[in-house]
Each structure stands twice: as C-alpha cells, then as structure tokens.
Amino acid sequence: QQQVKQSPQSLIVQKGGISIINCAYENTAFDYFPWYQQFPGKGPALLIAIRPDVSEKKEGRFTISFNKSAKQFSLHIMDSQPGDSATYFCAASMVAAAGNKLTFGGGTRVLVKP
Amino acid sequence: ETGVTQSPTHLIKTRGQQVTLRCSSQSGHNTVSWYQQALGQGPQFIFQYYREEENGRGNFPPRFSGLQFPNYSSELNVNALELDDSALYLCASSLDNGVYTFGSGTRLTVV
Numbered sequence: 001q002q003q004v005k006q007s008p009q010s011l012i013v014q015k016g017g018i019s020i021i022n023c024a025y026e027n028t029a030f031d032y033f034p035w036y037q038q039f040p041g042k043g044p045a046l047l048i049a050i051r052p053d054v055s056e057k058k059e060g061r062f063t064i065s066f067n068k069s070a071k072q073f074s075l076h077i078m079d080s081q082p083g084d085s086a087t088y089f090c091a092a093s094m095v096a097a098a099g100n101k102l103t104f105g106g107g108t109r110v111l112v113k114p
Numbered sequence: 115e116t117g118v119t120q121s122p123t124h125l126i127k128t129r130g131q132q133v134t135l136r137c138s139s140q141s142g143h144n145t146v147s148w149y150q151q152a153l154g155q156g157p158q159f160i161f162q163y164y165r166e167e168e169n170g171r172g173n174f175p176p177r178f179s180g181l182q183f184p185n186y187s188s189e190l191n192v193n194a195l196e197l198d199d200s201a202l203y204l205c206a207s208s209l210d211n212g213v214y215t216f217g218s219g220t221r222l223t224v225v
Contacts, residue, residue, distance in 0.1 A: 006156075032212045043118075043204050043216035044157065089156050095212035101147065101170055102206075102214060104156030 003027050004092050006105025014113050019077040021108045023090035026071065030092040034102070035064065035075045038087045047088070048075070080112045116141055118217035120205050126223045127195050135190040135220045137205030146188040147214065148180060149204040157204055163188060192222075200224045 006023045013019045025033075031052055036044035050057045050064045050073065057064045063076040077084055090105040119138045127133050139146050145164045149157035159172035163182035177193040186207070192199060200223050206214040 034213075036216075041218070043206075043218045045216065046213065049213070091156075093212055097170075100212050101159040101162060101172065102149075102157070103159070106156050107154070 003103050004090060004105040006090050006108060008108060009106065010109040010111070012111045012113060013080045015080060015082060017080050017112075019075075019080050019084070019110050019112070021075045021088055021090070021110075022072065023074065023092075023105050024070075024072045025092050025103075027092070027094075027103075028071065029094050029097075030103075032093045032095045032100075033064070033066065033073050034091050034093075035062075036089045036091060036104075038089065038107075044089055077110070080110075082112045082114050085110060085112045118205055118207050118215050120203075120217040120220050122220060123218070124221045124223075126225060129195055129197060129224055131195050132191065132193045133195060133222065135192075135203050135205075135222070137188045137190070137207075137217060139186045139188065139205075139207035140215050143207035143209055143215070144186055145208040146182055146186065147206045147208070148188070148190045149206065150174070151202040151204055151219070153201070160190070195224045197224050 034049035035047045037047045038044045048059045048062045061078045066073045087107045091102040093102045121136045147162040148160040151157040162170040166182045179191045182188045202219040204219045206216045208214045
C-alpha cells in the first residue's frame with residue numbers, strides 16, 4: 001500500500017526557474033513531513049521539513065507548502081540551479097509512534113538546465 | 115560530529131548466500147533504521163532499533179534480521195539471498211525525534 005504519492009516522476013527546469021514537486025498522503029496520523037535530496041551514489045539528505053500545525057515553511061530557496069485538509073504538501077525550489085539537479089523524495093511519519101518509520105514517495109528526478 | 119557511516123560500500127553475492135551489512139550511527143543517536151532502496155524507487159522501511167531492541171518492522175520476510183549494539187552501531191543480516199534483494203541498503207540514525215540522518219548506503223548486487 002503506497003501511502004505517499006509523489007508527482008511528477010521527472011522534471012526539467014531552466015536555470016533560474018521554479019521547480020514544484022507535489023505529494024499526497026493517506027494516513028491522517030502522519031505528523032512530520034520531510035523532504036530529502038539524493039545525489040547518485042549517496043544517501044538521502046534532509047532538505048527541509050514541516051509539521052502539520054503550519055501551512056508554509058521557507059528555508060533559503062526551498063519552501064514547503066502544506067494543505068492539511070487536502071492531505072497534500074509540496075516543495076518549491078526557487079531560482080533553480082544546476083547544482084539542484086538530483087532526485088527529491090517526500091516522506092511522512094508519525095513521530096510519537098514506536099518505530100517511527102519514514103514512508104517515502106516514489107521520488108522526482110529534477111534536471112536543471114544551464 | 116561524525117555522520118552515519120556504512121560498510122561495505124559495494125558488495126556482490128551469489129543467490130542463496132548470506133550477507134551482513136554494517137552501520138555506525140551518528141554520535142549520540144540511539145535509534146537506527148534500515149531501508150531498502152531499489153533502483154529508481156523510494157526507500158522502503160525494513161526495521162528500526164531503539165536501545166538494542168527492535169521496535170518497528172516493515173513488510174520484509176524473517177530472513178531480514180538485525181542487531182543494534184550497546185554503542186548504537188547496527189548490523190543488517192540477510193539470509194538466503196534472492197535476485198530481488200539487489201538494492202541500495204540505507205542506514206539512518208536518529209535521537210528518537212523523527213529526524214533521521216542517512217548514510218551513503220551499501221550497494222548489494224545478487225547474481
């Protein structure tokens with residue numbers, strides 16, 4: 001059962017443009033929503049995360065928008081740079097639960113063209 | 115502060131063999147989780163250890179087993195390897211606050 005659905009699977013954006021990745025979840029008990037960035041041959045690295053009590057969080061060029069009623073959240077990468085070319089994963093978890101596993105989306109491969 | 119380190123980085127095994135993967139948690143982290151990431155997919159949760167006890171398990175058969183040691187390092191053991199076990203195996207550690215740091219993984223190829 002895929003509890004976190006991510007789209008699109010791939011994305012091509014020009015340098016300076018905006019990359020937008022969307023995720024939808026099913027389990028309303030999720031209370032922590034991180035985004036990870038993964039480069040080839042490396043493990044996922046935490047980029048930014050949000051809790052459901054806020055609707056938006058911004059860190060530098062990265063912004064998470066969260067819509068609790070729609071059970072959706074998205075990552076916006078502003079002023080995209082070639083160095084942002086990577087695979088991005090959304091995830092969700094129940095922090096207070098024993099064995100608070102991360103449930104990942106399928107990933108979005110982003111290519112930023114110079 | 116050191117991050118999460120995994121060994122080996124690459125491994126080739128024959129179907130039916132057994133394999134042990136190792137993980138050193140980030141300093142001070144008492145929780146370690148293991149994930150399997152097939153090519154082109156998101157990581158899938160295998161199991162989690164908290165203070166040497168398994169406290170969560172994903173949809174993986176019993177031939178996937180693990181250990182966490184008093185220094186919070188961990189092992190993942192897989193018996194009777196199958197071709198579909200070929201994947202990147204990721205270790206992640208946490209202070210039990212849900213914020214995980216991942217290692218670079220072990221690339222396992224089963225032939």
